Amino acid sequence: MAHDLHPLPDPSILAHIVDVHCHPTDSPTPPEAMTAMSHRMCAMATRASDQPLVRKLAEQYPDSVIPCFGYHPWFYHWISLAPASAVPSKRSHYASLFLPSSKPQHADAFERLLPFLPDPTPLETVLAGLRADLTAFPHAMLGEVGLDRACRVLYKHPVAPPSLSPFTIPLAHQVAILEAQLALAVELRRNVSLHSVQAPQATAELLARMKARFGHAWMDISVDLHSCGLSPEGWRDIERTHPNVFLSLSTGINARSRGHIALLRAAAPTRLLVESDFHDVRLSAPYTWDMVCRIADARGWRVEQSAAEVEEVGGEDKTQWGVVWRLAENWRSFERGGHREAPRTKKRDKRKLLLDDSEEEEDE
Template sequence: MSYASRGLPVPEVLVHLVDVHCHPTDAPSIATSTIESLPCTLCPMSTQQGDQSKVAEFARARPDRVVPGFGYHPWWTHRISLDASAGTLPDHATHYRNLFLPEPLSSSPPNAELEAAFARLLPTLPTPIPLADVIADVRAHLTEFPTAMLGEVGIDRAARIRFTDADASGVGNNGRVLSPFSTPFGHQLAILEAQLALAIELRRNVSLHSVKAPAQTLALFDRMATTHGAAWFAISVDVHSCTLSTEVWREIEKRHPNVFLSLSTAINGCSPNPIALIRACSPTRLLVESDYSDVREAPTRTWDMACIVAETRDWPIEDSWERERERSLAALDESQWGVVRRLEVNWHRFIKGGHVAPMEKVSARGRERVSNDLNQ
């Protein structure tokens, strides 16, 4: 999918646009004037221990335009310990060795290359924090902000831990060099499910990261429905910058009426898959986002994605927001709605939650189709 920036619409249209997932606090700083002049609604996400308070500060500065997300991203879950009990933690080296270099089942000698990589990585890794502290932190922020969602949380089977030390020449690599280590999937999943349980308890919506894990994502949703029943369907879940196949998405959409998808030019802009997803997705489940760190550019990138959705679905693109038309929304033929109005209605449906669980069981043919897709 290729695109060219369209340029922002008039303010009366832009004010109705929602960027459902962005990362403005990843930037070194945000000018006060930029925060004061936000032209649309933004949903800034937190990802790790260091940025939860930054997102909170951003939300406090513009509560009318910011819907914050609090949570711990799978890229940073190696820093969280599942083994803490009675206020104790495994020591620093033991925690990370158990994750990245677990004792082999055989008596084979340790891999010298992996041992060298671990020795390089270990000094740059922080002291692990207990999962109980993570959940307490997220709970405190969600409690402070009644409209906040859980995010960004999720699973990632492609990510590897980054080296952040200087290379042999003494020049810092700024985290661009990847180590051979990944956070074990079971570790990621345990932390995700603990956070989801909190979201379900507090009835908060979720912004979910899912990379290279289509079968695992579908299984997760099914498990949540089985475990939590109606409470699962009471919340909404957005698979952000969605890269799932259309077959898997259709199965999720069928089984889980509480799951939405959003797309961004930042992640989805170089692939043909988003066009197929836009066409396959129910028009009531589509959202858009920037997934971007520069708050000054986030509205433009979100608008660009909205225009791609409009062109793909053959929806009008608003060039004005007529007051009379807005007042007569209930009487207006929905087929004539523009893309911004449709996306805004979807956003309100997402925020409201309270979805009805599907009554029909998934057909054997549907399960077979998804299984075949996942095994390709």
């Protein structure tokens, strides 16, 4: 993908930046690129084969890699909800997902797809592995997890160009696997990188269920809607209701549409994060920094020109904060967690009381 990227700043400025979502284990990772990195990255896992790769990268580069363990919705069909002692056969498992709602002519496509699919893995096995990895790395996150209503299952993975089957993964199956992973994140108090594609209502409903189910424990962790494609109105609804949810955008995904500028302007300045969403570690810094500059342009924030400018300007007067300092503060808030609802003001409570009285009178 070709983009005219903003030129990189001095490494001492990049040292304050965190790429909150990338996939460095999806391609060869040159050691020289890792040792030359001055920023930090959140390295995502997506499927079983990724978990040990992320683990190894974090062990090799503990100062620059924040490991993220989790299962991506593109691979949820590989997971069975049945107990380990009663996992169905490969054919039965995938038929239960793909054939009930399919058209009759899809039977041939199913037979073509089946040889490329792995034997299903029990969800309890997946969760046990996640628990072990998250426990081994006290600062690890859960990611990449989420919901995707657009993805069609590949006949073979990976392959280029992709050959797509007609099948999508049922939303109910996705939600069950995602909620099980999120419950583990809440238990272990781990932050989350959340994927959401063509699922704004399902995502909003999911967040509401998690908040109702876990209460303060849910608010103790932070959730990042990565490469967020919500409308400004959709984001504002989530932002008002969920103080623990943050927003990150990437040049590679979001800059395809000018709508991302409106989204950046709609978000509260304290909820913005930046990411590359890239698989090549050498492009993590360029693509993340490009989004830093895009945020500065959209919000009218200055871009610091030196590390001293970043480090010395922080303070109570937020009008003096540059984009790098602001994003660094947002990351610290995300990493720290422990969010709480803003208390209602007396004026607002009084207005609500008057409204309630008025409604009661009308009912009478």
